[in-house]
Amino acid sequence: xxxEDVQEVISMRPLTRVFHAPAAVAGVTSLRGEVLPVLDLxxxxxxxxxxxxxxxxxRIVVVREKTGKKRRAGLRxxxxxxxxxxxxxxxxxxxxxxxxxAAELVVGVIPEAPPCSVLALxxxxxxxxxxxxxxxxxxxx
Numbered sequence: 001x002x003x004e005d006v007q008e009v010i011s012m013r014p015l016t017r018v019f020h021a022p023a024a025v026a027g028v029t030s031l032r033g034e035v036l037p038v039l040d041l042x043x044x045x046x047x048x049x050x051x052x053x054x055x056x057x058x059r060i061v062v063v064r065e066k067t068g069k070k071r072r073a074g075l076r077x078x079x080x081x082x083x084x085x086x087x088x089x090x091x092x093x094x095x096x097x098x099x100x101x102a103a104e105l106v107v108g109v110i111p112e113a114p115p116c117s118v119l120a121l122x123x124x125x126x127x128x129x130x131x132x133x134x135x136x137x138x139x140x141x
Contacts, residue, residue: 005063005121007072009080012058023049024129026076031062038074044127046101055079063121071125084110091118101129 015027015038024043028035038060043049057079064072091108094117098106105123110116 001061001063001119001121001124003083004066007062007064010060010062010074012060012076022129024127029060029074031074036060036062036072036074038076039124039130041075041077041124044101044105044124044129046099063124065121065125068122069125073125075124081116084116086110086118087112104128 010031013029015029017027018025018037021027024040026038026040026049028037030036040049055078059077059080060074061077061080062072062074064070087110092111094103094106094109098117102117104127105119106117107120107123108118110118
């Protein structure tokens with residue numbers, strides 16, 4: 001995900017499950033007094049739901065849209081890799097071998113070894129896997 005979409009990274013903390021929420025919603029937590037929805041990035045990419053803090057390296061990446069709806073959420077990840085830079089040539093197109101779920105979220109690939117998929121924050125927050133929760137028309141995620 002582009003660094004400008006990342007607000008901060010926090011350690012895994014207890015999450016409160018949300019009744020009738022889809023599997024992609026791991027739960028909610030409090031971040032400095034505000035409710036933060038935490039999404040399971042693995043589920044959004046087409047995998048099974050992970051347990052709460054299933055690995056010692058699990059973290060919550062707090063992301064925020066800079067423009068548009070300015071939504072904010074936490075993304076539950078198993079671990080963080082090093083920051084990567086995009087070469088002057090830009091991103092390579094996503095491979096055709098991506099699952100349908102991942103293809104909806106990936107905008108391109110950093111082709112230098114090891115290859116790395118780059119996600120679009122807006123696509124993550126607009127995922128149809130989050131839409132199964134009925135919310136009032138004026139509510140924001």
